[in-house]
Structure formats: structure tokens, C-alpha cells
């Protein structure tokens with residue numbers, strides 16, 4: 411790691427690495443990620459990428475319309491058009507770089523997901539994210555103009571003249587790096603909740619830091635909850651039991667082993683994610699129990715193992731054989747629609763600061779994301795940030811005084827993150843609860859003020875708690891004022 415780079419990219423998921431890949435070779439970049447490269451939401455993506463590759467049976471207009479319907483027409487139309495018209499070329503680029511998508515009779519197999527009127531989801535078995543990450547890591551790892559540092563967390567970002575000083579925590583020490591441009595690609599905020607499908611890195615660090623610099627944060631309370639996270643008694647991680655399990659006929663039952671979705675929507679188990687999640691919460695209030703299950707035991711064991719190898723194996727590890735037993739499930743946080751507000755070139759309103767991927771608010775998702783549009787967004791707007799920097803690049807940065815940050819300070823009190831997560835579960839989980847938000851917001855704000863202002867020892871735990879407190883505070887403010 412050097413002292414100065416043209417571009418610092420904070421985050422090495424799909425959006426950050428694809429941005430790095432698209433920078434001109436004359437521009438040097440440092441990409442940092444806070445754990446190892448594979449620990450990110452991109453690596454967890456199962457279903458696939460939505461893209462119109464077949465223009466005979468599908469069209470850009472149809473994909474645009476599906477996206478607008480899912481988003482309740484709160485989407486920014488010009489961003490949606492860019493996403494959908496440019497996305498197929500980025501998917502083809504990933505194929506050129508070596509990404510393998512499943513094929514049938516020599517043609518890429520496109521599958522259907524909820525909300526799409528055509529088969530346009532290309533996928534690699536049920537591990538598409540892993541395949542895209544394998545491809546983009548291989549493409550960037552040996553680029554002479556790109557350095558990648560793992561286990562390196564952005565702790566502070568200070569504006570300099572036409573550039574930034576980043577204080578990066580690595581091996582318990584802070585390293586200061588100057589950069590003319592910064593791209594925030596830090597992913598989602600799932601870990602602000604107790605129950606989430608997100609990777610442990612998803613603590614909203616980049617959003618909190620961008621907010622502290624004055625970037626506009628929009629729609630942070632627009633959160634997609636998934637109805638069926640695995641909810642075993644001894645399992646803290648709520649991994650995803652994909653929609654496809656219901657698609658293949660699984661019934662959703664309550665604590666009395668009775669199907670109940672007829673009370674909430676005529677589409678039953680196949681209603682959209684938000685409707686099923688709401689149905690479960692309302693049913694839990696009716697029955698006074700949080701116990702819900704998916705039942706797919708009426709399909710043959712051979713079918714289940716062949717169609718859902720990963721889910722079958724993962725549940726076995728938790729002691730549940732889904733060919734014979736019910737799968738315990740409950741709604742869980744899944745995806746953030748809002749984030750750092752950016753324009754079509756991924757620029758924030760702050761000079762030389764960009765945001766891409768799940769942490770950015772491009773406006774493509776509106777109120778609710780259409781399934782499999784987010785990997786596409788990471789590619790299209792990651793590339794666009796790089797292209798904008800390629801166009802505008804000039805190294806006029808005159809770096810002023812180096813900011814002084816020290817790792818020394820008081821140890822952070824234990825239990826801070828748990829308190830925030832419990833509050834978020836009460837205030838804004840599936841059904842927003844403004845009364846609880848009003849009651850608990852002062853507590854969250856007090857934690858945020860303390861973590862922002864008092865001098866604590868700079869550790870990853872502290873940095874993540876600080877982010878979670880700031881994120882929770884913005885979400886609750888929005889819940890009360892929207």
C-alpha cells in the first residue's frame with residue numbers, strides 16, 4: 411500500500427472490483443475491503459442477474475416496465491433506462507471475462523423470477539454471486555494499476571484540496587492514504603438488524619461516512635424484507651431459503667401446521683416478497699407465535715436434492731432434513747433500496763466522491779427492488795463511475811495538512827451493537843412502527859453522538875458500532891418523517 415493513489419475504492423464486492431477493472435490503465439487505484447475478498451453480499455447472491463439478452467422474446471421496454479411496477483413507480487426513470495439498456499453489455503463483458511452461466515442446448519438458460527414477465531435471469535446454478543466474484547477477482551487481481559488490500563477498513567475520510575485523506579485500519583494501526591477520487595462501494599446495512607441474510611460486513615460504513623461529509627442520503631428506510639430466512643433455534647445466521655422453494659410447491663404453515671396465506675392474499679405463497687412477509691407478521695400477531703415453517707416434504711427426496719442442493723445441504727448442517735422435515739422460517743432483512751444519492755455517473759453531490767452498488771441510491775429500485783436487478787446495478791453503475799473518472803481525471807490535488815487520528819482511546823462498552831439491533835427489530839421490521847420509532851430514536855441518537863464524539867479505541871468493532879448507530883438514526887428519522 412502506497413501513500414498516494416489517484417483513486418481509492420472502498421469495497422471489493424462486485425461494484426467496487428468492476429469499477430476498478432474499468433479504470434484506464436494510466437489511473438492507479440487502491441481497492442480496500444475490511445475482511446477477505448469473498449466476504450460480501452455479492453458472493454452470497456443466489457438467483458442470478460436480470461438482463462435482456464434475448465431481444466426476440468423480450469425487450470428493454472418490458473424489463474423497464476417490470477422494474478417500474480415493482481418499484482411502485484417511485485423509481486427514477488432515466489436511471490432505470492440506463493440500467494436496462496446498458497446492462498446486457500456488462501453481462502456479456504462478464505462472459506468475455508470468463509463468467510459461466512448455465513446453458514441448455516448450448517444457449518444461456520434464462521429463468522423466471524417473481525415480478526418478471528419474461529425469462530431473463532441468467533444464473534450459475536444457485537451460486538451466481540460466487541461465479542461473478544470469481545470472475546471479477548481474476549480480472550482485477552493482476553492489473554498493474556490496481557492494488558487490492560484485504561483486512562483493511564476505512565475508519566475516517568477527510569476532505570483535502572481536490573482530494574481526500576483516508577485513514578485505513580489494518581493490523582491494529584491507522585495508515586493514511588491520499589487519493590484524488592474516492593469511490594464508496596461498501597454494500598448494504600443488513601447488520602443493523604438482528605435478523606438479516608446479509609454478510610457480516612454489511613454495516614453501512616460507507617453510507618455513514620458519506621453522510622458525515624454532507625452527501626445526500628435518500629430512502630434509507632426503503633428496505634426489502636425476505637419472508638423466508640432460515641430460523642432454526644440454534645442458528646444466528648438467517649440464510650436464505652430461496653423463493654424458488656415456494657415456486658416448486660412448498661407450503662407456508664403457522665405454529666399449528668396450517669396454511670394461512672389465504673387470509674392475506676389470493677396469490678397465497680406466491681405473492682410478492684413484501685406481501686408474504688407482511689402476511690407472516692400479521693399471522694404471528696393473530697396466533698401469538700413466531701413459529702413458521704415451509705413444507706416441501708410432498709415432493710420426492712430426489713427432486714428436492716437435485717433442485718435445491720445448497721439449501722438441502724445447508725439445512726442438514728443445522729440438523730434439518732428438508733426431504734422429511736419442516737423448515738423453520740421467519741422474515742428477515744434482505745436488501746437496501748436507498749443509500750447515498752448519486753447521479754447517472756455515480757457522482758455524489760460532494761466533489762470527487764462517488765458511490766456504487768448497494769450503498770448507492772441511483773433510484774433504479776424505487777420503493778421495492780425487482781428480483782435480480784441489483785447485481786446488474788452493481789455492474790452498470792460501477793462501470794459508469796470508472797468511465798466518469800477516466801473522462802474527468804486530472805491530478806490537480808494539492809493535499810493540505812495530514813489529519814491526525816489515533817487508535818488510542820477508551821474501550822467501547824460491550825452490547826452497543828446488540829442494543830441497536832434490538833431497537834431496529836422493534837421499530838422498522840417488515841411493518842414500520844412509528845410509535846416505537848418515536849420512543850427509541852432518542853436512545854439511538856444518544857449512542858450515535860457518544861460514538862461519534864467521545865474518543866474510543868479504534869477497532870473494527872468500534873467502527874461498525876459507530877456506523878450502525880448512525881445508520882439506525884437516519885432510518886428512524888425517515889420512518890418518523892416520511
Ligand SMILES: Cc1cc2nc3c(=O)[nH]c(=O)nc-3n(C[C@H](O)[C@H](O)[C@H](O)COP(=O)(O)OP(=O)(O)OC[C@H]3O[C@@H](n4cnc5c(N)ncnc54)[C@H](O)[C@@H]3O)c2cc1C
Nearest residue numbers: 421422423425444451452455457458564597767768782785
Ligand atoms: C443472500 C443474498 C442473495 C442475493 N441474491 C441476489 C441475486 O440473486 N441477484 C441479485 O441481483 N442480487 C442479489 N442479492 C443482492 C446483491 O448480492 C447485492 O446487492 C450486491 O452484490 C451488492 O454488491 P456491492 O458491491 O454493493 O456490495 P458487497 O458485495 O456487499 O461488497 C461490499 C464491500 O465493501 C467492503 N467494506 C464494507 N465496509 C468497509 C469499510 N469500512 N472499509 C473497507 N471496506 C469495507 C466489504 O469488505 C466488501 O468488500 C443478494 C443478496 C443476498 C444477501
